[in-house]
Amino acid sequence: MSTPIPEPAAQTTLASIETPALLLDVAKLDRNVDRLTRRLSAFDVTFRPHVKSAKSIDVARRLFPGGSGPITVSTLAEADYFADHGISDITYAVGLAPEKIGRARALVRRGVDLSVLIDSIGQAEALAQAAADGGAMPAVLIEIDCDGHRGGLLPDDPMLATIADRLRQAGVALRGVLTHAGESYGARGGIGLEEAAEGERAAAVAAADLLRRQGHAVPVVSVGSTPTAHFARNLDGVTEVRAGVFMFFDLVMHGIGVCSTDDIALSVLATVIGHRPEKGWILIDAGWMAMSRDRGTQKHPVDQGYGLVCAVDGTPLPDLIVGDASQEHGIIIVRPGSGATLPDLPVGARVRILPNHACATSAQHETYRVLDGGGETVAAVWPRMRGW
């Protein structure tokens, strides 16, 4: 993982760029990718990273130094964007709205090996009707519910075979089953994550076995979430693993017990714009527009507010958090009860804020300012895509 960063921009430093700005430490990104890639290489599975956190071909190139995928996406706009940049093996892992079938088919026509996700006979029927014209169709994964988190069918639901039969009748390829242990995000300190991973595996494999007993080939058994991908001990019967936020990590993943704060590759650079010493406040120019409104650590034993404050070199400042935020203001406070003291940060001083949720914070920004080698020099500016 020592690919050089392409297209270096004019040299600028963390002292000179405008704030707020989203920073990406590419050495940490590479380390996080390497960690999970090595871990999964011990299993007989394909790794299909979820690029909904990244939304950037430059970040995706760190995942596949030589390749063209496979990836997971959360929107068809992501599928279009990554296909435009040469990635051809894509799973769209959000339940398919019928009116999106036309756009999915257009991706297949341009050469993308696309899988879509369904969990109802209504969606199967819509696909069957679309296929009646004989044109190109995406392959289908059936969503399995492994933990009651969101959508999907239970692994023993007879509807599984009903859907598979309808697809076969219409000549639409059933590729397999997919599940996501979303409840694993409710874990704390690593507790319960091995069990969540095993529950995810067992649900997907049971659903695949049910379909196979009914005469359906199920080449793909897909599981994944960042917590379970890091804690699974057994992936028997699983053919691929997905994970997204692992590449950046964040304070939620830290609270769950999946990473250290030193692993967090994203931060927001901010400038001090005021003080209220009588309140114990330092005001910065990174509010929720820069951090997002995500308060993912609100119910954790350690509530990180809107983010953990670091020195400009990335070293966390003891027990300093962004306690509140309005649109373009953040309020830095000492963590309540910590006994720490507010540091002397004059107007114009710079800090970096580690985010609660990498996906939400990065979505607030147009670009990544890329730091290479741990220094304070911006080596490149990588654009992000957005929209649907």
Next chain:
Amino acid sequence: MSTPIPEPAAQTTLASIETPALLLDVAKLDRNVDRLTRRLSAFDVTFRPHVKSAKSIDVARRLFPGGSGPITVSTLAEADYFADHGISDITYAVGLAPEKIGRARALVRRGVDLSVLIDSIGQAEALAQAAADGGAMPAVLIEIDCDGHRGGLLPDDPMLATIADRLRQAGVALRGVLTHAGESYGARGGIGLEEAAEGERAAAVAAADLLRRQGHAVPVVSVGSTPTAHFARNLDGVTEVRAGVFMFFDLVMHGIGVCSTDDIALSVLATVIGHRPEKGWILIDAGWMAMSRDRGTQKHPVDQGYGLVCAVDGTPLPDLIVGDASQEHGIIIVRPGSGATLPDLPVGARVRILPNHACATSAQHETYRVLDGGGETVAAVWPRMRGW
């Protein structure tokens, strides 16, 4: 307020556009603008809308059918954008970071009448040093704290005169004082809003009087927030009023008691993608990426979750809310305890979601799809700007 919508796009309807999509009912926008404009016309004040919610010249043109401002902005990127579109009277109402002075001066050099906001001698000193070269400088407003919400000096702080003296010495124009009753957002059902408005007025006027007693001209006494602008009974001594979210309104403003749900001009169009009848869930394709993570009604007597669900014509569905959200999934539930029943919304059905916080939700989108005349036809697509 019957300005025709410029640049009508190809006719499309709410049944055919892709989801999720941000909708703007321009009749409600115009009605909201008209309501506050009429109210403030009874006072001897300038109205300086805050366009941080809009971030769109097309929306701003509904505020000033014939004009060029004045406006309030929250970023210098907004100032640049609106200046590019001919708006020349701009107040940048976030505490000034010293390194942004150069960019502020560039706006003045291109002809913008720009005011910046400070509340410390450090910021005054940075402006004084910049002014030493004799070039164009923005005018300065001193931020006053009227309710302990965020930044600003107390109205009787001797630092007010110290800052004013330093600016005068350096030849930098002191334009006046500015305050924002941010704590008014903590009101409920209209209670306390008249008092908040009076506190905002009294603080700004007291600070202006202190400065005048010290020999400083204070031509501008600026107050404002959407709640206080709608409830102020006396604006004696105030020269201008600011407000932003009033143009769109949202569920937070509804909870505070400033608007009805029928006044809310923004909504997110979504499509049903699944069901979990045993859990009482309907899944839609609008998650937090489309709604934002804003949970501004979480502590209100009526918690609206991630938004209130409406039929595609905009009529609220009784006690139906988006109870939870992940990145691209929303989970519609019946409001707990309401006794309402989950309606029959098949996969592919469309709904509209009223947002908690118009500023945060609209920031998640590239464009407004503009509805005119209350129907379901998209009459125009208005781009939004973003970034810093």
